[in-house]
Amino acid sequence: MIFSIMVSEGPYTHQASDSAYQFTKAALDAGHEIFRIFFYHDGVNNGTRMTTPPQDDRNIVDRWSELAKAHDLDMVVCVAAAQRRGIVDVDEAKRHGKDGDNIAEGFRISGLGQLIEAGVKSDRLMQFGD
Amino acid sequence: MIFSIMVSEGPYTHQASDSAYQFTKAALDAGHEIFRIFFYHDGVNNGTRMTTPPQDDRNIVDRWSELAKAHDLDMVVCVAAAQRRGIVDVDEAKRHGKDGDNIAEGFRISGLGQLIEAGVKSDRLMQFGD
């Protein structure tokens, strides 16, 4: 079965990102396919490489990057939501005259159409948010 | 009268940052002193210079920076909350091996003691959050 995952809240503040991660791992373990993970609303904040969580806590951003690498996952950060919240890749930084970028490994910035496409092409679109 | 302001949510997602801004302006207009504005929880996300909100909307980060400049306000971003969420200044970037910083003009990163001190030294500590 083909799943897509929507993450609507940022790391640490709400459990949504943890739940989405655990669900994704369990779906992969059960042999299902993950078509896409889409980060919307404050969920875009999962995609910054600038976090340094306490050493005795999980590293939510790195965890996503590693899972994506291990399973070749498509992790998309919504461009409009990212602009409001300050998540930028090299192209976005150029376009808006920012002096740097902060996107983490394995994430890419794209449009909302990617969320709709995930709904169309997946058997189930799972939503994790606040 | 001396006020301090605590902002607990990020820009755009919740109205807390708008309410805190409007209250701060009104307090200044009424001749009160603002001892400090302290950004905690997701509130630290008010302090990134990487946002590019839609052109027909307010620019929440710039608005804070401009108010701070006009009134010489002390805007403090909590270091522990900022580390979890990826808000870094030059020093923090060096300390944690990050390849850039993203803090906006007028904000500084410091410890939670600054919040307690604001509670002690102000007549009122106003909290805006979710």
Place this chain on the structure above:
Amino acid sequence: MSTVKKFMYVNRHAPYGSIYALEGLEVVLIGAAFDQDCCMAFIDDGVFQLVKGQDSSASGMKNFSPTYRALGDYEVTRLYVEKESLMERGLTKSDLMELTYEDEDDDWAEKPSIQIVERSELGRLMEEQDVLLNF
């Protein structure tokens, strides 16, 4: 993408206090370009999104309520508003914006987009969907 799926956008947040309503609306507008079968449900505080006379100028926030009027042009023509949610909040249909669409199957007659439905009916409508997105 030749598949046509039934999308329901479930709105349960009031506008302004949080961004879910505004960013949800952005999804609906983009989604309309995908030629899917889509509708919107307004439940709980979501009904507040459709209240007429919104004026956010003094608050400094962006008034996005005019965007709901554009939904008809995007062929989003079914807005289910829950009757019980309105009543609990002291609202009636007359408090809501008048939203319409032009029905191409009926000589482009202008028709109301908002349908007031009972809670039990909404539960049944949900069971007819393929994808439910919540804002």
Place this chain on the structure above:
Amino acid sequence: MSTVKKFMYVNRHAPYGSIYALEGLEVVLIGAAFDQDCCMAFIDDGVFQLVKGQDSSASGMKNFSPTYRALGDYEVTRLYVEKESLMERGLTKSDLMELTYEDEDDDWAEKPSIQIVERSELGRLMEEQDVLLNF
């Protein structure tokens, strides 16, 4: 800073679902170094923070409940837990961690930090504070 003010940390969020409880606790620990007169109130879902037997290992999140045991050493010795909030949630005092402090005015006798108080009493306690911080 010679002023001594009365701080009350009002906890109304459950742990884990959101970070407010954990980051609130960090404020309390830092605040304890400032020699202010401070106490904590646990109201509504805040009472869930003190439930014993928390084990977050399978969830991947950090179990921060042991930190509450350290509060006594930081001289945070008054934890007001609302009786009605416990009852509504099917909890009793015996579901909570046993938190204690050593009373320096009573030959370092070990005493319970948790006080179960009624809602009306909490309202009065709030009126005695200088600063109320909510988490």
Place this chain on the structure above:
Amino acid sequence: MLHTVNKSPFDKNSLKTCLSHSLKDSDILLIEDGVYGAIKDSAMSGDIEKALTDRKIYVLESDIKARGIDSSRLVQGVAIVDYGGFVELAASNDRVQSWL
């Protein structure tokens, strides 16, 4: 004492908790989505009317306007203040509690 409530009472328990903890003569200011609590003929309006017998309840003007709530739709006795009034309420009360 000033209590502020910024949540819709139809969504969250903040207003109910505020009403059950505030003492008589308290000032209660509804802001953001909290202003929905002051609409008359709603499932909450009875609680508001009761609280008005011994407490003052205010709503923030810019927040009711943003939400399209005309003053005629408020429970009778609820007062409207602007941000200047909010600052005055915070200054004139000895302490502030934000029910988030």
Place this chain on the structure above:
Amino acid sequence: MLHTVNKSPFDKNSLKTCLSHSLKDSDILLIEDGVYGAIKDSAMSGDIEKALTDRKIYVLESDIKARGIDSSRLVQGVAIVDYGGFVELAASNDRVQSWL
């Protein structure tokens, strides 16, 4: 149809809304702070017991453990699943609704 609820019913209306919209034979999975809704002898337990007469209610194991809720404290009839079970529920139902 699978319904998920991730909010405490003592704080937010999500569980009540879920219960009033879900049809009979629905699966309802409580996750995150939503698991508090399944504690017995609470102000919500009557609603859960009633729903259990024609719907199935599950709680996520890692979320009850994190919160210190022993299985003996759950309303009788509530089933416990792990993340693998969550995935199975999502796959075996035709659609999913997340009551946030």
